Amino acid sequence: MKNIGLIGMALCLALMCCVSCKSKQKAYKAAYEQAKEKEEVDFSVDDEEEEEIVPVSKSKTTSPARQERISAFAGENADGIKLYSVVIGSFRNQTNAYSLKERMQDAGYMPILAENEQGMLRVILTSHESRQEAERSREAVRSRYYPNFQDAWILERRY
Numbered sequence: 678m679k680n681i682g683l684i685g686m687a688l689c690l691a692l693m694c695c696v697s698c699k700s701k702q703k704a705y706k707a708a709y710e711q712a713k714e715k716e717e718v719d720f721s722v723d724d725e726e727e728e729e730i731v732p733v734s735k736s737k738t739t740s741p742a743r744q745e746r747i748s749a750f751a752g753e754n755a756d757g758i759k760l761y762s763v764v765i766g767s768f769r770n771q772t773n774a775y776s777l778k779e780r781m782q783d784a785g786y787m788p789i790l791a792e793n794e795q796g797m798l799r800v801i802l803t804s805h806e807s808r809q810e811a812e813r814s815r816e817a818v819r820s821r822y823y824p825n826f827q828d829a830w831i832l833e834r835r836y
Contacts, residue, residue, distance in 0.1 A: 746794050812831065
């Protein structure tokens with residue numbers, strides 16, 4: 678009689694554990710899916726459709742370009758880095774830098790990873806010979822990917 682009671686209690690306890698674990702798993706899964714939905718951004722490029730570029734920031738003064746000595750990161754094309762570059766991300770972690778680079782490649786860009794003297798990896802989306810071209814490109818990126826990349830900035834390369 679005692680054995681049947683112990684077995685019954687053990688089964689009830691095991692059943693309660695399984696039920697509580699499944700409800701936690703469902704809650705975690707729901708929270709994860711919500712976070713992924715918020716994180717997803719449409720990075721598709723449509724060459725056939727021209728977009729009107731609307732500047733997001735309407736400041737009358739241009740912000741100064743940050744000057745740094747940079748070099749192409751391992752395996753990157755150094756010829757693609759010109760005097761003025763539009764930087765959309767800075768990372769110490771290589772995985773994060775490569776992840777952003779791949780996302781932008783999927784969107785049709787040719788980003789380049791560059792490293793400064795302090796070891797920061799800069800994700801350069803576009804690179805130009807003139808400051809005006811770089812500013813136009815930065816505003817186009819800000820407008821196209823609003824609200825993302827609002828902190829995109831211009832890097833002036835020092836030699």
